Amino acid sequence: xxxxxxxxxxxxxxxxxxxxxxxxxxxxxxxxxxxxxxxxxxxxxxxxxxxxxxxxxxxxxxxxxxxxxxxxxxxxxxxxxxxxxxxxxxxxxxxxxxxxxxxxxxxxxxxxxxxxxxxxxxxxxxxxxxxxxxx
Amino acid sequence: xxxxxxxxxxxxxxxxxxxxxxxxxxxxxxxxxxxxxxxxxxxxxxxxxxxxxxxxxxxxxxxxxxxxxxxxxxxxxxxxxxxxxxxxxxxxxxxxxxxxxxxxxxxxxxxxxxxxxxxxxxxxxxxxxxxxxxx
Amino acid sequence: xxxxxxxxxxxxxxxxxxxxxxxxxxxxxxxxxxxxxxxxxxxxxxxxxxxxxxxxxxxxxxxxxxxxxxxxxxxxxxxxxxxxxxxxxxxxxxxxxxxxxxxxxxxxxxxxxxxxxxxxxxxxxxxxxxxxxxx
Amino acid sequence: xxxxxxxxxxxxxxxxxxxxxxxxxxxxxxxxxxxxxxxxxxxxxxxxxxxxxxxxxxxxxxxxxxxxxxxxxxxxxxxxxxxxxxxxxxxxxxxxxxxxxxxxxxxxxxxxxxxxxxxxxxxxxxxxxxxxxxx
Numbered sequence: 001x002x003x004x005x006x007x008x009x010x011x012x013x014x015x016x017x018x019x020x021x022x023x024x025x026x027x028x029x030x031x032x033x034x035x036x037x038x039x040x041x042x043x044x045x046x047x048x049x050x051x052x053x054x055x056x057x058x059x060x061x062x063x064x065x066x067x068x069x070x071x072x073x074x075x076x077x078x079x080x081x082x083x084x085x086x087x088x089x090x091x092x093x094x095x096x097x098x099x100x101x102x103x104x105x106x107x108x109x110x111x112x113x114x115x116x117x118x119x120x121x122x123x124x125x126x127x128x129x130x131x132x133x134x135x
Numbered sequence: 136x137x138x139x140x141x142x143x144x145x146x147x148x149x150x151x152x153x154x155x156x157x158x159x160x161x162x163x164x165x166x167x168x169x170x171x172x173x174x175x176x177x178x179x180x181x182x183x184x185x186x187x188x189x190x191x192x193x194x195x196x197x198x199x200x201x202x203x204x205x206x207x208x209x210x211x212x213x214x215x216x217x218x219x220x221x222x223x224x225x226x227x228x229x230x231x232x233x234x235x236x237x238x239x240x241x242x243x244x245x246x247x248x249x250x251x252x253x254x255x256x257x258x259x260x261x262x263x264x265x266x267x268x269x270x
Numbered sequence: 271x272x273x274x275x276x277x278x279x280x281x282x283x284x285x286x287x288x289x290x291x292x293x294x295x296x297x298x299x300x301x302x303x304x305x306x307x308x309x310x311x312x313x314x315x316x317x318x319x320x321x322x323x324x325x326x327x328x329x330x331x332x333x334x335x336x337x338x339x340x341x342x343x344x345x346x347x348x349x350x351x352x353x354x355x356x357x358x359x360x361x362x363x364x365x366x367x368x369x370x371x372x373x374x375x376x377x378x379x380x381x382x383x384x385x386x387x388x389x390x391x392x393x394x395x396x397x398x399x400x401x402x403x404x405x
Numbered sequence: 406x407x408x409x410x411x412x413x414x415x416x417x418x419x420x421x422x423x424x425x426x427x428x429x430x431x432x433x434x435x436x437x438x439x440x441x442x443x444x445x446x447x448x449x450x451x452x453x454x455x456x457x458x459x460x461x462x463x464x465x466x467x468x469x470x471x472x473x474x475x476x477x478x479x480x481x482x483x484x485x486x487x488x489x490x491x492x493x494x495x496x497x498x499x500x501x502x503x504x505x506x507x508x509x510x511x512x513x514x515x516x517x518x519x520x521x522x523x524x525x526x527x528x529x530x531x532x533x534x535x536x537x538x539x540x
Contacts (some may be wrong), residue, residue, distance in 0.1 A: 010181055011181050013179070013180075013181040013183075014179070014180045014181040014186060015176060015177050015178070015179050015180075015186075016156075016177060016178050016179060016180060016185075016186035016188055016189055017180070017186060017188065019177060020155045020156065020177045020178070021151075021155065021188065041150055042150050042151060042154060042155045043150070043151050043155070044148070044149070044150050044151060045148075045149045045150075045151065045152070045199075046145055046146050046148040046149040046199070046212055047212060047215075048148075050151075051149060051150075051151035051152060051192065051195070052191075052192075052195045052216055052219070053151055053152065053156065053188055053191050053192030053195050053196075054151055056187075056188050056191040056192070056195075056219075057186065057187075057188030057191070057192070060186070060187045060188050060191075061188075064180075064181070077181055077182060080182075080223075081187055081223060082222070082223050082380060082382075082401060083220075083221070083222050083223065083353050083382075083401045084187070084191075084220070084221050085218075085219070085220045085221075085355060085490035085534060086218070086219050086220075087217065087218050087509075087510075087517045087534050087536060088215075088216060088217050088218065089509060089510040089517060090510070104492075104494060104529065104532060105492075105494040105495070109379055109403070110352060110380070110403050112352075112353075112492045112494060112532070114532065124509065127509060127517070127519065127534060129490060129492050129532060129534060131352060131353045131401060131492060133379065133380050217515060217517075217536060218488050218517075218536045220355035220399060220490060222374075222375075222382045222399050222401060224374060224375040224382060225375070239357075239359060239394065239397060240357075240359040240360070244514055244538070245487060245515070245538055247357045247359060247397070247487075247488075249397065259374065262374060262382070262384065262399060264355060264357050264397060264399060266357060266487060266488045266536060268514070268515050280451055281451050283449070283450075283451040283453075284449070284450045284451040284456060285446060285447050285448070285449050285450075285456075286426075286447060286448050286449060286450060286455075286456035286458055286459055287450070287456060287458065289447060290425045290426065290447045290448070291421075291425065291458065311420060312420050312421060312424060312425045313420070313421050313425070314418070314419070314420050314421060315418075315419045315420075315421060315422070315469075316415055316416050316418040316419040316469070316482055317482060317485075318418075320421075321419060321420075321421035321422060321462065321465070322461075322462075322465045322486055322489070323421055323422065323426065323458055323461050323462025323465050323466075324421055326457075326458050326461040326462070326465075326489075327456070327457075327458030327461070327462070330456070330457045330458050330461075331458075334450075334451070347451055347452060350452075350493075351457055351493060352492065352493050353490075353491070353492050353493065354457070354461075354490070354491050355488075355489070355490045355491075356488070356489050356490075357487070357488050358485075358486060358487050358488065
């Protein structure tokens, strides 16, 4: 089973991300991941734009995939987010949103990832910094 | 129409919070709101606990209701979150989760709210600080 | 040597907080601390108000004292901040500023503290959430 | 007077950054700035490393210079930070520290900057996200 299939097998169990939100994993490398969601009516806030919780959930899943990238083949998850900061830059109403998670620090018991969420034209909608902890 | 009915009428349109996540508004006062969600399988992450995006979405809706509390009767939303920090303290697998949003600063063009997310025994699962901006 | 004297003995070595910034430890309890600074010209930013770095430094020292409160008597420091979020609510130009650090989660390898910075009338100037890690 | 001289003339009045902390402005472009500090004993925390408040102050000044870059020639400051998140990645004991502030969103009344703090070998010590507001 290749890496992305392994990631999908594990995170299909993340029912909030995969089912309720519709997030799909599209790329996994060492300490790196990209996830996507196609904006639909179920993602809207009361103003008709994408609800902040969608952007957060998309970024949080990208973090979880990237931070656990090295043990996904064994079906194991060791890292969880303990702390996240999200800055909302702009919003959108349509298209595919992509979260890209990159490691900026990997320690033995803690890690820090930077996650960008962009629309289909590459415009950044949100920047997220997440601190993870080994469980 | 009372205040909570007005809030529900507006935020039923937040389809990600109200439908995908199942958040319900249970109290609205001036610059204060409480929202709840009952944990179900759709809220789980790959470890079987509540996904971080659920806690964030619940807190973000409580912020939106509280920050807009003064104009909900007119069906108007002026305040959006531009920035949020969430610290995850512990997790749970069952029960009703409650987010309580309180204003800690209200300016003319920006505001800051503190939102606690607790389980049904009052144990705090996450603390959120959200900065809002008037649109 | 009492607890506050032990704390001062350790943190006198924090030369940035104690000398450059002039922070003084005024209370130490289990997982709780209060620190103060008296606003002077050296604390001003280019607008004449208190520079954000002063409020941050004051809060960060209060965190360090509180998080290490249990081992200060032995002169040991085990906890460091790995992540902080500060929201600036208002500013001031004079008086004594007080940071109060309270534990909101204490785990074996990580902790979360909430720190308020207030002026001498009790008006909150900044709220800080800090995640600590055991070294 | 060139741009960097204008920036220095304004921010010499930031006495906490320029005097107490010893921060120097080394580059200013549109919505971009670099500031430096040379680590000395006055910057140490109780463990002998650089105190978190030094990294924060350095980053906060870089933000202030960058965010106000367009009006520094007139000696005017319109933008202040209302909210900052700092993740501490690693620490150092010596050398020159550089904070580089880049705009990631510029709106009419709010802005978001990303600021990296690196040591003299380019290793990143802290990543900061700051939301600014027009006063």
